[in-house]
Amino acid sequence: MRKRIFVLLFGILPIVLTAQIKVTLDADQAKTQISRNIYGHFAEHIGRLIYGGLYVGENNTSIPNTSGVRNDVIKALKDLKIPILRWPGGCFADTYHWKDAVGQKNERKPIENLAWGNVREDNSFGTTEFLNLCELLGAEPYLSVNINSGTVQEAVEWVQYANHANGTSYLTDIREKSGRDKPWNVKYWGIGNESWDCGGNMSSEHYVNLYKQYATAMTSYSNTEKLFRVAVGPGGPDTKWTEDIMKGIPARRFEGISVHHYSVTNWNNKSSSTKFTDDEYFKTMQQAWRMEDVIRVNSEMMDKYDQKKRVALIIDEWGGWYETDPEGNGQLYQQNTMRDAMIAGITLNIFNNHADRVRMANLAQIVNVLQSVILTKEEKIILTPTYHVMEMYKVHQDALLVPVQLTSTDFVMGNNRIQAVSVSASKDQSGKLHISLTNIDNIKSQVAEIDLKGFKVKQVTGRILTSPKIQDHNTFDNPTNVAPKTFNDAIISEGNLKVNMPPNSVIVLELGS
Numbered sequence: 045m046r047k048r049i050f051v052l053l054f055g056i057l058p059i060v061l062t063a064q065i066k067v068t069l070d071a072d073q074a075k076t077q078i079s080r081n082i083y084g085h086f087a088e089h090i091g092r093l094i095y096g097g098l099y100v101g102e103n104n105t106s107i108p109n110t111s112g113v114r115n116d117v118i119k120a121l122k123d124l125k126i127p128i129l130r131w132p133g134g135c136f137a138d139t140y141h142w143k144d145a146v147g148q149k150n151e152r153k154p155i156e157n158l159a160w161g162n163v164r165e166d167n168s169f170g171t172t173e174f175l176n177l178c179e180l181l182g183a184e185p186y187l188s189v190n191i192n193s194g195t196v197q198e199a200v201e202w203v204q205y206a207n208h209a210n211g212t213s214y215l216t217d218i219r220e221k222s223g224r225d226k227p228w229n230v231k232y233w234g235i236g237n238e239s240w241d242c243g244g245n246m247s248s249e250h251y252v253n254l255y256k257q258y259a260t261a262m263t264s265y266s267n268t269e270k271l272f273r274v275a276v277g278p279g280g281p282d283t284k285w286t287e288d289i290m291k292g293i294p295a296r297r298f299e300g301i302s303v304h305h306y307s308v309t310n311w312n313n314k315s316s317s318t319k320f321t322d323d324e325y326f327k328t329m330q331q332a333w334r335m336e337d338v339i340r341v342n343s344e345m346m347d348k349y350d351q352k353k354r355v356a357l358i359i360d361e362w363g364g365w366y367e368t369d370p371e372g373n374g375q376l377y378q379q380n381t382m383r384d385a386m387i388a389g390i391t392l393n394i395f396n397n398h399a400d401r402v403r404m405a406n407l408a409q410i411v412n413v414l415q416s417v418i419l420t421k422e423e424k425i426i427l428t429p430t431y432h433v434m435e436m437y438k439v440h441q442d443a444l445l446v447p448v449q450l451t452s453t454d455f456v457m458g459n460n461r462i463q464a465v466s467v468s469a470s471k472d473q474s475g476k477l478h479i480s481l482t483n484i485d486n487i488k489s490q491v492a493e494i495d496l497k498g499f500k501v502k503q504v505t506g507r508i509l510t511s512p513k514i515q516d517h518n519t520f521d522n523p524t525n526v527a528p529k530t531f532n533d534a535i536i537s538e539g540n541l542k543v544n545m546p547p548n549s550v551i552v553l554e555l556g557s
């Protein structure tokens with residue numbers, strides 16, 4: 045209805061397109077590197093993510109694969125340049141005993157997935173398969189250690205299995221027998237997951253003490269001094285937990301703190317992934333913008349103890365969370381629409397703009413679970429709108445952040461309003477400038493005037509992801525319904541840029557000088 049009124053008004057009134065959005069970029073001030081790891085992903089043993097989504101096994105399948113991992117998924121992830129992959133959970137990690145899933149496959153102990161539906165898994169996808177996959181993708185592995193039902197010794201031995209030289213222990217012998225002749229040198233280790241909830245319902249005091257036991261034992265070997273250890277951060281807006289970590293763990297024992305933030309309309313009554321109302325869309329966008337607050341409050345607390353920003357803030361779970369689709373045949377399986385593209389567009393801009401503190405993030409989750417970049421159904425595959433946003437934004441990986449000032453209009457719903465446009469920019473090694481813009485207003489287009497201080501633009505090219513309806517998505521029958529297109533509506537005028545942004549659109553511009 046809102047759309048119809050808008051169209052009618054436009055039909056009878058003369059339209060004057062004035063610039064509503066002002067953006068100022070200062071390319072001379074590009075100093076902070078945007079860590080490529082901000083564009084990371086997360087793979088937990090849930091539903092059809094690992095088994096069926098990533099891994100189909102080497103035998104008994106007609107789906108083309110490399111060592112059991114789907115070739116179509118490998119190609120899509122390589123095209124995305126995925127920099128880092130977190131595994132095996134999530135809540136699953138704090139029930140996982142990694143030694144049950146190494147060695148000969150027919151000798152592995154099956155497990156019951158206690159975190160997600162008590163499903164029996166045959167453990168054919170374990171540490172070796174995961175680390176080999178990361179190597180194939182050119183992505184860093186990020187392992188989540190079980191500190192709830194596991195032991196310090198198990199964690200120490202996991203580091204040995206992954207990182208120690210051949211012949212140093214019976215574990216490295218098992219590795220060798222599994223056909224792996226050298227260590228993988230895993231750098232990133234998360235010590236626990238949501239330890240205030242599914243990871244043990246601990247108090248921050250208990251967690252800090254336990255963390256220190258793990259972090260000390262895991263790194264007391266000369267060849268593993270360079271581990272990047274991530275401590276669990278707070279579960280909500282209360283930053284006491286963050287403060288307890290910053291005060292309670294010696295600086296030499298941790299390199300990062302993790303927080304999670306999901307865009308959920310209502311935890312007790314989540315919206316449908318595709319059949320959502322305008323109101324539910326607006327609420328999801330409010331939650332997506334809350335990421336800014338999550339980062340701000342935690343960064344402020346971290347700044348109090350770490351002004352040099354030595355410790356990274358890591359958002360190792362983020363994304364939209366809806367009701368599981370009944371037709372998805374998998375737990376936490378949800379379709380992915382233009383709404384998800386909007387979440388991704390806003391969130392990645394927020395991460396870029398906080399690159400000085402936020403140095404890793406992992407979208408939840410990579411295939412067939414929550415806000416996935418890929419959905420699969422037997423031999424079929426879909427690249428979701430979220431995939432396309434991450435693919436368009438990959439130009440920011442490792443580039444230098446260009447500081448941005450933005451004056452935006454608001455996206456209004458009843459008495460509520462949120463910022464309609466978000467932006468970030470970076471300069472890459474070849475001197476090209478990339479600007480990513482997202483207009484989350486699903487009714488109004490926006491005109492952005494971009495003042496390019498310190499950059500003499502000669503040419504501009506661009507790509508856009510947009511679709512008439514915010515509910516639009518790709519299906520197995522129509523996998524390219526939503527896909528990026530060439531964008532020609534950025535005009536250079538007197539050294540600056542004027543960009544016409546349609547409703548619900550994500551645009552990435554490339555500027556050459």
Ligand code: AHR
Nearest residue numbers: 133134135136237238408
């Ligand atoms: O991503 C799904 C779940 O959400 C994870 O297992 C848990 O860490 C979080 O609560």
